[in-house]
Amino acid sequence: MNLTRRNNQPRLEDIVTAILHELSGSGGDIGYRGMRRRLLVDHDLNVSCELVRLALTVLDAEGVIRRRQRRLQRRRYINEGPNFCVHLDGWDKLKPFGISIHGCVDGFSRRILWLRACNSNKNPEYISRFYIDYIKEINGVPVVVYADRGTENCIVRDLQYALRWNHQDPLQGLSSFRYGSSYRNTSIERFWRCLREMCGNFWINYFKDMDNLGVFDTSNVVHLECARYCFLPIINRELYRVIQHWNEHTIRRNRNADCPSGKPDVMYFQPEIYQTRDYKMPIPGNLNGIEQEYCAYPPANGVSMEFEVIGTQIRIENGLNYPPNTVEEATELFIRITNYVDRL
The missing domain is CATH 3.30.420.10 (Ribonuclease H-like superfamily/Ribonuclease H)
Incomplete structure (x- = not known):
């Protein structure tokens, strides 16, 4: 019936302006298919996928390479030197x-x-x-x-x-x-x-x-x-x-x-x-x-003075080392003190 698609390709200046607008926001992380969809829906620009792809290779070359390598852009931790x-x-x-x-x-x-x-x-x-x-x-x-x-x-x-x-x-x-x-x-x-x-x-x-x-x-x-x-x-x-x-x-x-x-x-x-x-x-x-x-120093042994007196008395009566040198000595001292306090 001699029907043809209308030649409604928008101007190149409008396409570039719309793409730059999207790249300045959240559009910097999407590919050419997503960009084409945004141009069509948000900017009423009917652009071919090939034209959008070519435009992104020029306008967002680093983003294209990063998406091709499937890498996210990591945030940088900046620290100039020691004690900075x-x-x-x-x-x-x-x-x-x-x-x-x-x-x-x-x-x-x-x-x-x-x-x-x-x-x-x-x-x-x-x-x-x-x-x-x-x-x-x-x-x-x-x-x-x-x-x-x-x-x-x-x-x-x-x-x-x-x-x-x-x-x-x-x-x-x-x-x-x-x-x-x-x-x-x-x-x-x-x-x-x-x-x-x-x-x-x-x-x-x-x-x-x-x-x-x-x-x-x-x-x-x-x-x-x-x-x-x-x-x-x-x-x-x-x-x-x-x-x-x-x-x-x-x-x-x-x-x-x-x-x-x-x-x-x-x-x-x-x-x-x-x-x-x-x-x-x-x-x-x-x-x-x-x-x-x-400023204040924490207690040397992490306990109150009253408990310090009790612990010192018990370890002297039982002939236990303090500070303990091994985990086993500390455990034995712990059991002796807790049993003594529980009997009070």
């Missing part, structure tokens, strides 16, 4: 058994700055104590501190604001402390997985076995204090070994990560090898007043 950004957080897997762990990792080198087990990782004065000890050790202040919105970080936040208030850089003052959820604090969260493999899983299973055997009652406050009194020295020694092993091991190169590879200690203390420098800022004044006002 540090990440701190608490590990609560042993908290049901009365023991809490807190740690901090340097974002550039992934070096452990501190890792301590104590009676609580929610006391802001304890966390500020760890933070001040770290500042005194490096004789400087980190550029940025990254943490979650826990109440234990409030004093560290204020101290970071105060110590960085008069520095002349874009991240001084209120920009020097950043809150974020745990899933974004990946540097320290990734380390917790390694901590569980290195020693954490052993202690979780050991305490659960004691609970299943009826030796350890996690609902009894006395048992929780006794667990800290008996096992905290051994766990802190284990954490010290973890720090040594981690800071001296070699981090392999990852093609999907922008962070350097190598030994954390080498990356932290010799950043010139990686074409960077130590970014610590000078301490603006004396820290003695801050320490006395806002």
Whole structure:
């Protein structure tokens, strides 16, 4: 019947303008078929698939290559060098058994700055104590501190604001402390997985076995204090070994990560090898007043003075070593103390 399709091909300028509009938004991740559908439905442009494909190869060449390789565009974690950004957080897997762990990792080198087990990782004065000890050790202040919105970080936040208030850089003052959820604090969260493999899983299973055997009652406050009194020295020694092993091991190169590879200690203390420098800022004044006002050391054995007296009396009467040198000695001391208290 001599019927033909109308030649309603739109102008090339309109097609390019519409594609650029889509590429500036969510259209940057779709292929040429999805782009053609958007042009037809949203822009009323009837364009052939071949023309859209050719246009995308020119206007979005990197996106075409990425989709052809079936790779997502990963976000980049930017950390300029040692002490530029540090990440701190608490590990609560042993908290049901009365023991809490807190740690901090340097974002550039992934070096452990501190890792301590104590009676609580929610006391802001304890966390500020760890933070001040770290500042005194490096004789400087980190550029940025990254943490979650826990109440234990409030004093560290204020101290970071105060110590960085008069520095002349874009991240001084209120920009020097950043809150974020745990899933974004990946540097320290990734380390917790390694901590569980290195020693954490052993202690979780050991305490659960004691609970299943009826030796350890996690609902009894006395048992929780006794667990800290008996096992905290051994766990802190284990954490010290973890720090040594981690800071001296070699981090392999990852093609999907922008962070350097190598030994954390080498990356932290010799950043010139990686074409960077130590970014610590000078301490603006004396820290003695801050320490006395806002910082407190956790109890040495993680227990109250009353329990310290009871534990000392029992171990002297039974001739037991303290601090215990092995898990078996700690377990025996735990059983002797809990049985003595239960008989009272």
